[in-house]
Amino acid sequence: MTCFPFLFGKRAKSPTGSVGNDEGMHNVRLYTYKELKVATEDFSLANKIGEGGFGSVYKGRLRNGKLAAIKVLSAQSRQGLKEFLAETKVISVIEHENLVQLYGCCVENNHRILVYNYLENNSLAQTLLGRGSSSLQFDWQSRSRICIGIARGLAFLHEDVQPYIIHRDIKASNILLDRDLTPKISDFGLARLVPANMSHISTGVAGTIGYLAPEYAIRGQVTRKSDIYSFGVLLVEIVSGRCNKNTKLPIGEQYLLETAWNLYERGELVLLVDMSLNGDFDAEEACKYIKIGLLCTQDSPKLRPSMSTVVKMLMGEMSVEDRKITKPGLLSDLMDPRGKIPEKNKGSDGLFLGNSTTSSEPSTVTTATFTAQYDTNNLSSAL
Numbered sequence: 001m002t003c004f005p006f007l008f009g010k011r012a013k014s015p016t017g018s019v020g021n022d023e024g025m026h027n028v029r030l031y032t033y034k035e036l037k038v039a040t041e042d043f044s045l046a047n048k049i050g051e052g053g054f055g056s057v058y059k060g061r062l063r064n065g066k067l068a069a070i071k072v073l074s075a076q077s078r079q080g081l082k083e084f085l086a087e088t089k090v091i092s093v094i095e096h097e098n099l100v101q102l103y104g105c106c107v108e109n110n111h112r113i114l115v116y117n118y119l120e121n122n123s124l125a126q127t128l129l130g131r132g133s134s135s136l137q138f139d140w141q142s143r144s145r146i147c148i149g150i151a152r153g154l155a156f157l158h159e160d161v162q163p164y165i166i167h168r169d170i171k172a173s174n175i176l177l178d179r180d181l182t183p184k185i186s187d188f189g190l191a192r193l194v195p196a197n198m199s200h201i202s203t204g205v206a207g208t209i210g211y212l213a214p215e216y217a218i219r220g221q222v223t224r225k226s227d228i229y230s231f232g233v234l235l236v237e238i239v240s241g242r243c244n245k246n247t248k249l250p251i252g253e254q255y256l257l258e259t260a261w262n263l264y265e266r267g268e269l270v271l272l273v274d275m276s277l278n279g280d281f282d283a284e285e286a287c288k289y290i291k292i293g294l295l296c297t298q299d300s301p302k303l304r305p306s307m308s309t310v311v312k313m314l315m316g317e318m319s320v321e322d323r324k325i326t327k328p329g330l331l332s333d334l335m336d337p338r339g340k341i342p343e344k345n346k347g348s349d350g351l352f353l354g355n356s357t358t359s360s361e362p363s364t365v366t367t368a369t370f371t372a373q374y375d376t377n378n379l380s381s382a383l
């Protein structure tokens, strides 16, 4: 294995994680294609563990004996060498207990391959929300630990990394679990760096519709607050053990957030807690978590708490009760019965106006890229 040092500027450190080192130097490990080929037994089907939007993922054993998840980026998601290495450098210096560690990459010829720490217990999508396909048991304590861990990882990206990172694709399939069910946020490296003093960046939208904040889904407006919205959806999924949408349920109960809001209004939030816990949970805490989920998904980005506040609320260091909770922003509310977004819900320039106030933080507007992927006039099939 070849190891090349890259020069880095000085980066901040946090008590729970680190970004870079004081010497300003960091090694990005460059793997040869041959080593990764050997590690994955020629990228065999037997070693293929997943397929995502960016390419295929293989399990492999590296020469040093460590297991790795080896993500082979598809031709469409391949960047030029310079950009790829720049991004890899940024990602590989970020270390936190709740983030998947990037070991290094391979850039030989046209190959663009990322090598990550391998997590034994799959994603939350395949386990907790995987409808009995996993033997893992998630009692209330482990769910609570998972929620707090994800919140910490995201708070680290949002508030400790300089310049901060917006994940843009927080969802159950991007939360991997290690042997002890410690959650690790994956794919954060595929987000783009947003310099604190920069107002806009323009890149493709990578989110999954059910987790998207309305302002993101309609205007392609990406801020830390849109990540916080997605986290709120995920939080309610973890407590309820349900996916954000279930078409098998009667109309009116299909959208998890809508159900959560209705139950909140009726003072019956406890009914949303996963029945598979058989009542063995701290009801007050579970309801508090759902309330935090509702706060995170408020229609107005301004009303959503920061991730460090969310961590404090989850840990009981800050009260949720003194916060006014209004109806969450629901994309389904903006559509007419045919699944179209009426003109009145869009701005004069074709952007959604809704009833939200403008986010106070710099945002990313990627409307053109977004509409290329999802027809915003017909979101019902995607929702």
Ligand SMILES: Nc1ncnc2c1ncn2[C@@H]1O[C@H](COP(=O)(O)OP(=O)(O)OP(=O)(O)O)[C@@H](O)[C@H]1O
Pocket: 049, 050, 051, 052, 053, 054, 055, 056, 057, 069, 071, 100, 116, 117, 118, 119, 120, 122, 123, 126, 169, 173, 174, 176, 186, 187
């Ligand atoms: N570090 C890892 N350790 C173990 N398994 C992993 C790791 N990274 C990815 N996987 C597996 O590969 C699958 C695909 O991952 P990937 O991140 O490419 O796509 P995704 O998150 O499922 O979808 P999308 O690309 O739409 O976000 C995951 O669901 C998981 O099962």
